[in-house]
Amino acid sequence: MFMTGEGGITRAEVQFRSSLLESGQVWVTKLVFDRVLDFRFYDFELGLHDRLPNPNEVEYALVRIESSDLISAFAESGALRQTAKPVVDLPLLQHYRIAFDDHGIYDIVCLDLKITSYRAMDRLHEE
Template sequence: MSRIVEDGRLSTDWASLAHVNVLTFPEGNNSSVVIEYRARSEKPATVQLTFSQVMSYEWTGFDYYCLVSDPDEIEFDLIEITDSVKLRLLAEKGRLPGVVLNEEGGVAFRGPVTLYHYRLGFDDHGTYDIVCAEPVDVAVIPGTSPDRSSGPSS
């Protein structure tokens, strides 16, 4: 089960190229992932998604489409997979305090950590799966387009 984040405002374009930065920090597994791309809309806009407290990050190429976790949950948009196999595996086998399986086999959060599983699909490029401990931070910058020659814009 999934839901589209931001009601389709973050839809990807078949020609969109994603700029991805993975930022790691010393003293722990504290990483952030920033993905920037051109939104599919009538007016040009850049979408910048920042995922903080990242537990898992995976990219699957379009031509080698093989999503191990929740393969039917795919959109050319940012979605949150709310009943994720990946989250269940982390609850079952991970070492995160307060992340447990509930009676129905779904994930329950009873401690200091709540996990989110996001997926972002691009036609003819691939799919990004990110599990993080904070809700995604969304910035939409109207009238802009990412600079494809030198990486993400500032």
């Protein structure tokens, strides 16, 4: 996971190995979250995952949380009208969650998500 920012716009990128179990091929999936307004990480070892917003919506996969507690909190606070430049239309916000069994859970509130995947090189397969 890494984040970049330019011109007041934050982008988060996650890249990980993925594959169809029956294919035997190793693929790499890249998730690019654009215009990130909120980013949270919950480490399994710290035991913080029990404080998740929408705690019943955890999978070891990418999940879009439709009735997001985080987006509701943004709406109630009115903070987006005062701080987001350009102004963000609240219905456009998307809350995504992805969990990795080896380290934890990422929560990202953003305006856009792009998903790409490609076949990994043989050297990646050997790692």
